[in-house]
Amino acid sequence: MACSEFSLIDRYFNRIQNTRRDVVAGxxxxxxxxxxxxxxxxxxxxxxxxxxxxxxxxxxxxxxxYKSLAVNLSDLASMGADPxxxxxxxxxxxxxxxxxxxxxxxxxxxxxxxxxxxIGGDTTRxxxxxxxxxxxxxxxxxxxxxxxxxxxxxxxVTGTLGDSAAGLAILQNRLHVKxxxxxxxxxxxxxxxxxxxxxxxxxxGIASAAIDVSDGMIMDLCHILARSNCGARINLEDIPTSAxxxxxxxxxxxRDLALHGGEDYELCxxxxxxxxxxxxxxxxHINAPFTRIGQICPRSMGxxxxxxxxxxEYNWHGYDHFxxxxxxxx
Amino acid sequence: MACSEFSLIDRYFNRIQNTRRDVVAGxxxxxxxxxxxxxxxxxxxxxxxxxxxxxxxxxxxxxxxYKSLAVNLSDLASMGADPxxxxxxxxxxxxxxxxxxxxxxxxxxxxxxxxxxxIGGDTTRxxxxxxxxxxxxxxxxxxxxxxxxxxxxxxxVTGTLGDSAAGLAILQNRLHVKxxxxxxxxxxxxxxxxxxxxxxxxxxGIASAAIDVSDGMIMDLCHILARSNCGARINLEDIPTSAxxxxxxxxxxxRDLALHGGEDYELCxxxxxxxxxxxxxxxxHINAPFTRIGQICPRSMGxxxxxxxxxxEYNWHGYDHFxxxxxxxx
Numbered sequence: 330m331a332c333s334e335f336s337l338i339d340r341y342f343n344r345i346q347n348t349r350r351d352v353v354a355g356x357x358x359x360x361x362x363x364x365x366x367x368x369x370x371x372x373x374x375x376x377x378x379x380x381x382x383x384x385x386x387x388x389x390x391x392x393x394x395y396k397s398l399a400v401n402l403s404d405l406a407s408m409g410a411d412p413x414x415x416x417x418x419x420x421x422x423x424x425x426x427x428x429x430x431x432x433x434x435x436x437x438x439x440x441x442x443x444x445x446x447x448i449g450g451d452t453t454r455x456x457x458x459x460x461x462x463x464x465x466x467x468x469x470x471x472x473x474x475x476x477x478x479x480x481x482x483x484x485x486v487t488g489t490l491g492d493s494a495a496g497l498a499i500l501q502n503r504l505h506v507k508x509x510x511x512x513x514x515x516x517x518x519x520x521x522x523x524x525x526x527x528x529x530x531x532x533x534g535i536a537s538a539a540i541d542v543s544d545g546m547i548m549d550l551c552h553i554l555a556r557s558n559c560g561a562r563i564n565l566e567d568i569p570t571s572a573x574x575x576x577x578x579x580x581x582x583x584r585d586l587a588l589h590g591g592e593d594y595e596l597c598x599x600x601x602x603x604x605x606x607x608x609x610x611x612x613x614h615i616n617a618p619f620t621r622i623g624q625i626c627p628r629s630m631g632x633x634x635x636x637x638x639x640x641x642e643y644n645w646h647g648y649d650h651f652x653x654x655x656x657x658x659x
Numbered sequence: 660m661a662c663s664e665f666s667l668i669d670r671y672f673n674r675i676q677n678t679r680r681d682v683v684a685g686x687x688x689x690x691x692x693x694x695x696x697x698x699x700x701x702x703x704x705x706x707x708x709x710x711x712x713x714x715x716x717x718x719x720x721x722x723x724x725y726k727s728l729a730v731n732l733s734d735l736a737s738m739g740a741d742p743x744x745x746x747x748x749x750x751x752x753x754x755x756x757x758x759x760x761x762x763x764x765x766x767x768x769x770x771x772x773x774x775x776x777x778i779g780g781d782t783t784r785x786x787x788x789x790x791x792x793x794x795x796x797x798x799x800x801x802x803x804x805x806x807x808x809x810x811x812x813x814x815x816v817t818g819t820l821g822d823s824a825a826g827l828a829i830l831q832n833r834l835h836v837k838x839x840x841x842x843x844x845x846x847x848x849x850x851x852x853x854x855x856x857x858x859x860x861x862x863x864g865i866a867s868a869a870i871d872v873s874d875g876m877i878m879d880l881c882h883i884l885a886r887s888n889c890g891a892r893i894n895l896e897d898i899p900t901s902a903x904x905x906x907x908x909x910x911x912x913x914r915d916l917a918l919h920g921g922e923d924y925e926l927c928x929x930x931x932x933x934x935x936x937x938x939x940x941x942x943x944h945i946n947a948p949f950t951r952i953g954q955i956c957p958r959s960m961g962x963x964x965x966x967x968x969x970x971x972e973y974n975w976h977g978y979d980h981f982x983x984x985x986x987x988x989x
Contacts, residue, residue, distance in 0.1 A: 353802075354802075354804065357805075357886070358738065358805050358886075359704060359734040359735075359738050359805075359870060359871060360702035360703055360704040360735060360795075361703045362700050362701070362702055362738070362802050362804075363700060363701040363703065364700055364701075364799070365695045365700075369695070370683060370693060370694055370695075371694075371695055371701075372690035372692055372693075373690055373691045373693065373746060373778060374689060374690040374779070375746040375747075375748050375779055375780045375781050375790075376748075376781050377750060377781045377790070379783050379784070381785070382783055382784050382785055404689040405689075405690060407689045407690075408688065408689050408690045410690060414703075416703060416705040417705075418705050418706075418707040418790040420707060420709055420788060448703060449703060449705055451705050451706050451790070453707045453709050453712055453713070454709065454712050455709035455712055455788055456786040456788075458785060458786075458788065460705075460707070460748040460781070462705065462792045464703075472683075474684065474688050474692075475688050475689075476688075540689060541689060556687070
């Protein structure tokens with residue numbers, strides 16, 4: 330590796346940025362040094378994005394900079410954490426200053442928006458990939474986990490589902506959308522997902538369990554069910570989809586994209602009946618749309634899909650297919 | 660990515676391990692949840708290892724598991740931090756259970772040794788690379804940084820230098836060592852560097868600046884000099900080398916390997932004259948060899964090399980060459 334060149338690149342990540350009081354020493358030594366508020370838990374999340382597996386090869390550096398932070402923020406959101414620090418490990422095949430400049434610009438814009446600080450990382454030469462580690466805070470004992478759902482709790486999701494998967498389908502010529510505005514909307518939902526940080530904070534003390542929808546709503550709900558040792562009943566008519574999605578797909582397509590599409594980065598969460606009033610107030614207060622889609626039931630009942638008040642057969646094991654859609658061979 | 664296969668792999672990293680009291684929730688949710696002792700700073704370090712750039716393609720999984728943790732621990736050691744938690748992002752080209760099993764076995768052995776816990780990470784498909792983020796603790800205000808060296812402070816290194824580079828030279832047929840024991844010694848120093856954690860802890864309150872020797876002793880000392888705004892005088896006769904290195908190389912080769920070889924993962928540190936007695940006691944107490952190699956001087960004097968009490972001309976800008984030795988084209 331030509332270190333002099335890489336030092337040049339490092340400069341893009343060592344620019345003047347918002348500095349947080351809790352960062353004693355950021356980039357420039359062997360470790361970052363951080364001071365920690367009392368009575369807080371630290372929430373730590375790590376995600377790797379690899380070219381061809383997690384993003385298409387021709388993604389713009391600006392979109393990649395945005396997305397690499399957003400998908401990790403979504404993990405913090407799902408635990409109800411307040412984001413603070415980022416470590417970035419960036420592996421690049423070659424030096425392209427224009428690329429790094431656009432990537433870092435987009436990254437820092439988002440860091441500033443969330444009052445976060447880049448505290449360190451590593452820049453190396455190799456096939457394009459990124460590993461992001463984010464850290465945030467949660468008041469002791471108030472984290473939203475996957476393990477707290479109880480029988481009778483209501484199941485909710487924020488926002489609408491399936492739009493990001495529609496965006497990916499457009500990029501891969503599997504879906505053709507004539508209306509430019511709709512097409513742009515899907516692409517924006519795919520490239521610029523909005524992590525539901527405020528929703529996560531609002532759900533502290535209200536939700537009994539939560540997860541972010543990255544792999545597909547059903548798949549992610551199943552993580553809650555497995556950890557909480559429960560089953561679920563899902564009302565298919567209640568799955569929230571955008572008007573754009575309904576306009577540009579058949580009802581079956583819309584349902585499949587919403588249930589399995591993945592990368593929505595909405596929150597899926599459960600709430601005990603007694604707290605539903607508080608939920609309405611808390612999420613309305615921050616103007617955050619959310620929809621009740623079902624109810625937690627005993628584990629023995631598995632996952633049931635209800636359509637027009639009847640249990641229907643629905644084969645929902647389509648997960649691997651959707652993840653594979655990034656691969657060039659698919 | 661075939662997630663079912665990767666879930667299988669994840670099991671290797673989710674085994675029963677030493678659990679630390681400060682880990683509220685480890686692997687298995689969107690984030691790890693950690694509780695933090697009061698009056699401590701958190702030290703965070705991230706390093707990426709890429710095949711062909713940071714390790715040879717035919718490295719054994721066991722050596723890679725060891726090294727990926729050791730090189731990061733060395734960063735914590737250089738700040739005087741007590742290691743606690745690890746996040747691992749592992750990108751693999753294909754599923755090879757034997758490989759993952761040997762890798763994780765070696766990793767967990769070391770984690771157990773240091774009473775550390777793997778708190779999370781990510782397993783993805785792609786070209787082989789690893790990103791490790793380690794976190795550790797330092798009592799508030801007691802971190803060893805690169806910025807504290809003052810004129811007159813003595814410069815020290817732990818252990819001996821150049822052995823790891825000799826091991827790499829053997830692997831690449833640039834150095835031929837007949838004696839099997841010596842050869843094994845060099846390879847062991849290359850594949851199994853011992854992070855100087857105890858030395859780092861012992862140097863708290865004694866060293867004015869410290870760094871770990873990863874890029875080569877002179878290069879790393881220069882990082883201290885740059886941050887501390889100083890120069891240095893180095894006594895070439897005092898650079899500590901092993902008897903094995905001296906037996907198998909010319910004096911010039913030994914000196915070059917010791918000064919520039921890199922990956923020694925010893926500590927290079929500075930100590931004010933008044934604390935030299937305390938230093939002797941502290942490092943003798945843990946049976947850690949160390950050697951005085953020079954003295955901090957004004958920045959205007961740059962880096963001077965002394966041989967037989969005379970300043971000599973010595974071209975030490977050989978850095979890029981040594982790092983490039985991992986590349987197959989070199």
